[in-house]
Amino acid sequence: MAYETPGGAGGTVRGGGGTRAGGRARPLHRLTGADRAVVAAMVVVPTLFVVLLVWLPALASVLLSFTSWNGIGGLDEIEWIGVTNYVDVATIYPPFWPAVQHNAIWLVFLFLGPTVLGVFLAVLLDKEVRGSRFYQTALYMPVVLSLALIGFVWQLIYSRDQGLLNAALGTQIDWYGDPGVNLWAVLVATGWRHTGYIMLLYLAGLKGVDHSLREAAAVDGSGEVSTFFRIILPVMRPINLIVIVVVVIESLRAFDLVWVINRGRNGLELIAALVTSNVVGEASRIGFGSAMATIMLLISSVFIAIYLRVVLREER
Amino acid sequence: MTRSQTEAEYLARLVPSSVAATLGRRTVLKGALGAGSLVGLSGLLAACGGDSGDGGGAGSTTVSLGSNESGTTFADQRQAMADAFLEATGTTVAINAVDHNTFQENINTYLQGNPDDVFSWFAGFRMRFFAEQGLIGEISDVWPLEGIPDSFQEASTGNDGGQYFVPQSYYPWAVFHRKSMFDEGGYSQPTTLDELVSLCDQMQADGLVPIAFGDSDGWPAMGTFDMLNMRINGFDYHIALMAGEESWESSEVKSVFEQWRDLLPYHQPDALGRTWQEAAQTLQQRQAGLYILGTFVNEQFPDDEDDLDFFTFPEIDSAIGAAAIDAPIDGFCMAADPDNAEGAKEFLAYLASPEAAAAAATTGLPFIAANTDADTSEYSAIQQKSVELVGEAENIAQFLDRDTRPDFASTVIIPAFQQFIGNPDDIGGLTKSIQEQKVSIFGS
Numbered sequence: 001m002a003y004e005t006p007g008g009a010g011g012t013v014r015g016g017g018g019t020r021a022g023g024r025a026r027p028l029h030r031l032t033g034a035d036r037a038v039v040a041a042m043v044v045v046p047t048l049f050v051v052l053l054v055w056l057p058a059l060a061s062v063l064l065s066f067t068s069w070n071g072i073g074g075l076d077e078i079e080w081i082g083v084t085n086y087v088d089v090a091t092i093y094p095p096f097w098p099a100v101q102h103n104a105i106w107l108v109f110l111f112l113g114p115t116v117l118g119v120f121l122a123v124l125l126d127k128e129v130r131g132s133r134f135y136q137t138a139l140y141m142p143v144v145l146s147l148a149l150i151g152f153v154w155q156l157i158y159s160r161d162q163g164l165l166n167a168a169l170g171t172q173i174d175w176y177g178d179p180g181v182n183l184w185a186v187l188v189a190t191g192w193r194h195t196g197y198i199m200l201l202y203l204a205g206l207k208g209v210d211h212s213l214r215e216a217a218a219v220d221g222s223g224e225v226s227t228f229f230r231i232i233l234p235v236m237r238p239i240n241l242i243v244i245v246v247v248v249i250e251s252l253r254a255f256d257l258v259w260v261i262n263r264g265r266n267g268l269e270l271i272a273a274l275v276t277s278n279v280v281g282e283a284s285r286i287g288f289g290s291a292m293a294t295i296m297l298l299i300s301s302v303f304i305a306i307y308l309r310v311v312l313r314e315e316r
Numbered sequence: 317m318t319r320s321q322t323e324a325e326y327l328a329r330l331v332p333s334s335v336a337a338t339l340g341r342r343t344v345l346k347g348a349l350g351a352g353s354l355v356g357l358s359g360l361l362a363a364c365g366g367d368s369g370d371g372g373g374a375g376s377t378t379v380s381l382g383s384n385e386s387g388t389t390f391a392d393q394r395q396a397m398a399d400a401f402l403e404a405t406g407t408t409v410a411i412n413a414v415d416h417n418t419f420q421e422n423i424n425t426y427l428q429g430n431p432d433d434v435f436s437w438f439a440g441f442r443m444r445f446f447a448e449q450g451l452i453g454e455i456s457d458v459w460p461l462e463g464i465p466d467s468f469q470e471a472s473t474g475n476d477g478g479q480y481f482v483p484q485s486y487y488p489w490a491v492f493h494r495k496s497m498f499d500e501g502g503y504s505q506p507t508t509l510d511e512l513v514s515l516c517d518q519m520q521a522d523g524l525v526p527i528a529f530g531d532s533d534g535w536p537a538m539g540t541f542d543m544l545n546m547r548i549n550g551f552d553y554h555i556a557l558m559a560g561e562e563s564w565e566s567s568e569v570k571s572v573f574e575q576w577r578d579l580l581p582y583h584q585p586d587a588l589g590r591t592w593q594e595a596a597q598t599l600q601q602r603q604a605g606l607y608i609l610g611t612f613v614n615e616q617f618p619d620d621e622d623d624l625d626f627f628t629f630p631e632i633d634s635a636i637g638a639a640a641i642d643a644p645i646d647g648f649c650m651a652a653d654p655d656n657a658e659g660a661k662e663f664l665a666y667l668a669s670p671e672a673a674a675a676a677a678t679t680g681l682p683f684i685a686a687n688t689d690a691d692t693s694e695y696s697a698i699q700q701k702s703v704e705l706v707g708e709a710e711n712i713a714q715f716l717d718r719d720t721r722p723d724f725a726s727t728v729i730i731p732a733f734q735q736f737i738g739n740p741d742d743i744g745g746l747t748k749s750i751q752e753q754k755v756s757i758f759g760s
Contacts, residue, residue: 070723071424072449084756092752095731160589161598177532177589179738262532266588266734278727281421285723285757 058297065290071279085291096292099269102183103299106190106270107251114191115247118198123228125199126206140200142193151260154189179267186257186268194250198243205239206232241310248303252296271296379659380410381648382426382435384419393676393683394436400675401666407659427451433654434663439471439645440714441558442722443481446649447474453650454478458661461668463689467712471645482647482668485683487611488702489539489642489715490626497524497602498625505627507638509547512630516582519605528604529583530595531737534730537587538716540608541733542642543629544572551640551711558719560758564751570743575632577740588734610644611684611702624698628705639710644718645686721757728753 031039065085069078089096121139125132142150157164158175166172175185209232217227233240255272258264264273271292278289381398385391391413398409412432419426419436426435427446437443437452446452456478459469464483472481498504501522506512516526531537545554549568556562557569584595584604596616598604607613608629614621631638648667654660666672673685682694684702692703706712717725732750736743 072428072451088753088756092749092756094735094749158589159594160586161594172586174586174589177586179588182589262588263534265534265731266738278723281424281722281726284424285727 061290061293061297064287065294067287067290069286071284071286081287085288086295088288089291089295093288095265095269095274096271098267099264099271099274102268102270103251103254105183106187106254107248109187110191110194110247110251113187114194115198115243117191118195119202119243121195121199122202122206125203136200136203139196141196143196143200145193147193147256148260150189150193151257154185155261158185176261177266182261182267186261190254190257194247198246201243201246202236202239205236209235241307245307252300252303271299377406377659378408378410379434379656379663380412380432381663382419382432383411383413384416384436386413386415388416389679389681390683392679393681396679397667397672397675400671401663404666404671405662407663409663427651431651433656433660434648434650434667437481437647437649438714438718439468439481439483439647440718441720442714442718443472443649444474445721447476447480451652452480453652453654453657453660454480455482455650455661455664458482458665461665461687463670463687464668465686465688467709468645468686471712471714472647481649482664483645483686484647484667484672486643486645486686486702486706487684488705488709489543489608489610490628490705492599492607492609492613492624492626493605494599494602494623495625496623497605501605503605506630507627508630509632513579513582516579516606520582525584525598525604526582526606527579527584528595528598528607529587530590530592531587531734532589532591534726534734535717536592536595536609537733537737538725538729539610539642540576541572542713542716543608544575544632545569546640546642546711546713547629547632547636547638548572548575550636551713554640554713555719558713558716560720560724560754564754565747569747573736573740573743573747576736577743580737580740587737610642611698614696614698621696621698626698626701626705637710639708641705641709641712642715643706643709643712644715645712647686724754724757728757 064078066080066082067078068081068084121135125136129135145153155163155176160166160172160174160177163175165175173181176182213231213235214227217231222230253272254270255264255276258268258270258273259276262268263277264270275289275293275296278285278292381394383391383394385394394411394413398411402408410432414422423446428451437446443452447454452474454474459472459479461469461482468483469479472479472483474480493503501519501524503515503518506515519526529536542554545557548571549557553562553568557564562568584590584598587595592609593616595604596607596609596613599607599613600616611626614624617624628638628641648664650657650660650664668687670685670687670690673682673687673690676683677691677694682699684695684699684706685692688707692700695703713719716729720729728750732746736746
């Protein structure tokens with residue numbers, strides 16, 4: 001979903017010059033009533049859905065974050081307590097700051113590790129090496145598996161007493177339980193999946209690059225590496241943006257894997273997991289969880305703002 | 317429960333159900349909800365006694381049961397009980413089975429939506445919490461139940477003194493071991509802390525892990541805390557602490573953590589990455605000597621359950637003794653606004669009866685019935701012994717996450733205990749952090 005937007009935006013960039021130059025605004029006035037109705041519906045219906053399903057719940061979360069409510073009873077049960085939840089989150093809730101830190105580590109790791117590796121693999125596979133279909137399938141396979149299943153698969157590998165890794169290495173490392181190690185163990189498991197995802201995204205982009213560009217570069221005597229960095233990478237700008245957006249989204253909403261392993265505790269704290277453990281379940285701390293959800297929303301907004309700036313500047 | 321209420325309830329029961337049905341369930345329920353209103357209820361019933369005849373709705377022959385067991389032995393047992401109930405009374409029980417964890421996570425929405433007439437739940441604070449919010453129907457007129465001990469009635473009672481729960485089965489927590497390993501090693505069951513420590517030393521010398529331990533799920537460590545707190549500070553203090561009435565920064569709580577810290581070296585290392593099943597496997601594979609868990613540990617001993625034995629956690633302070641145990645009680649509640657209140661109450665009374673236990677036992681795997689009149693001849697040796705243990709216990713706690721607020725247990729206690737297991741030396745900082753969060757959650 002996320003990566004359709006810049007593609008569409010890219011399209012308007014190219015078409016944009018023409019529309020603006022010609023005085024083609026007039027046909028709009030000749031729309032029949034039915035056309036207008038269709039256009040109106042196409043604008044109003046999605047807007048309604050977005051407002052109802054995205055903006056209202058988000059706003060409700062923000063409002064709830066200033067309250068104390070256990071999720072039971074009517075709205076009259078809600079008690080306004082100001083910024084207490086935020087103060088508590090920041091001062092007396094021990095898992096919060098580790099969670100922020102882990103989300104940041106997650107982001108940096110995904111960028112430097114699996115994303116770069118995925119791009120590299122895509123470039124290799126684009127060379128039409130023998131059996132590239134097989135490699136594609138093999139590398140993409142983890143993406144098809146649900147993260148819950150991935151958690152289980154890696155549990156078999158990481159288990160301290162019965163796991164493959166300790167048996168193979170002859171060690172007794174507590175991969176999932178040692179808070180100094182488990183984040184990295186989980187990152188490897190996530191990276192295993194993320195690499196395939198980025199590889200496929202990038203490969204699809206590479207297939208779309210005009211061959212004559214490479215030939216022209218080759219004629220000019222450019223080597224493989226400099227062709228990639230000087231020609232292909234700039235041409236792939238829309239795809240690069242998509243990849244960056246995907247990585248940011250993936251690391252902000254990272255949740256499933258740590259939830260499956262230990263519900264995001266003991267070294268695996270992530271903001272999304274903390275929100276869930278506070279909001280879901282019996283006698284929930286809705287307000288407290290909402291405060292963390294709001295903080296997450298704010299962090300996301302920063303990235304959304306940067307992204308929109310880049311896209312809008314490109315359109316100009 | 318006072319004598320007069322019982323009589324009123326007895327009289328109310330004499331009125332035929334068809335008459336009660338004409339009242340409309342809301343009236344009956346409202347009557348039942350007010351404290352001491354049972355006399356009023358029977359009065360109402362008597363007043364309406366004239367116009368019997370036009371019968372209740374068709375709904376009165378079906379009771380719906382929301383079950384938190386699906387595809388398990390318990391699910392089979394519940395089906396067997398429903399079948400037997402249909403045979404005995406002609407009332408159909410429609411079971412709406414949901415996976416255990418899903419049921420628990422959705423309990424808030426479930427109870428506020430359109431819950432089944434009867435639903436499976438737990439005794440203790442978790443029941444009282446919802447009862448106080450008005451999400452569970454009062455069923456004091458179902459009580460007293462013949463064969464159910466007083467301690468179980470206490471665990472079924474809400475903060476207002478009325479009953480909101482019927483107990484069906486329970487499973488005590490204890491220290492498990494293999495009989496054959498005790499024979500080989502010449503070990504004997506300890507009754508005091510000193511004996512436990514010397515047993516652990518002996519096992520360590522024999523190359524065993526003294527106490528198997530896995531806390532990846534977060535809750536097994538609560539069992540250890542409960543035992544230590546009840547042995548060091550007594551049952552009443554434990555319950556008050558769970559209810560949020562005592563400070564977690566008190567010297568009492570600190571002494572529990574200190575004792576626990578001293579025992580941790582005897583526990584299996586790296587517990588935080590290990591599930592309880594993996595920890596049980598180390599006992600099963602004879603690498604560990606002891607394991608503190610509930611009787612469900614037998615799941616990991618499919619072939620040699622007969623070799624399992626247990627003892628209650630030994631005494632630490634002779635003034636307090638070792639007569640308090642954790643024995644979580646599973647049972648059933650009635651929805652606050654059931655479609656078929658009469659049928660629901662009849663079914664609830666049945667669920668706590670020896671007949672229900674007998675019906676469940678026809679599946680080949682009986683549960684440990686809360687009802688002391690239930691037939692125990694089908695029980696395994698562990699189950700027989702569990703009955704004795706609970707019979708001898710003076711006080712029964714429900715387990716930490718059932719005795720305190722669930723949000724406190726899951727968002728504060730689990731991370732705190734895991735932090736303690738990883739770093740047992742900062743008891744001061746740990747208890748301070750728990751106390752700060754406790755105040756924020758409990759509001760005092």
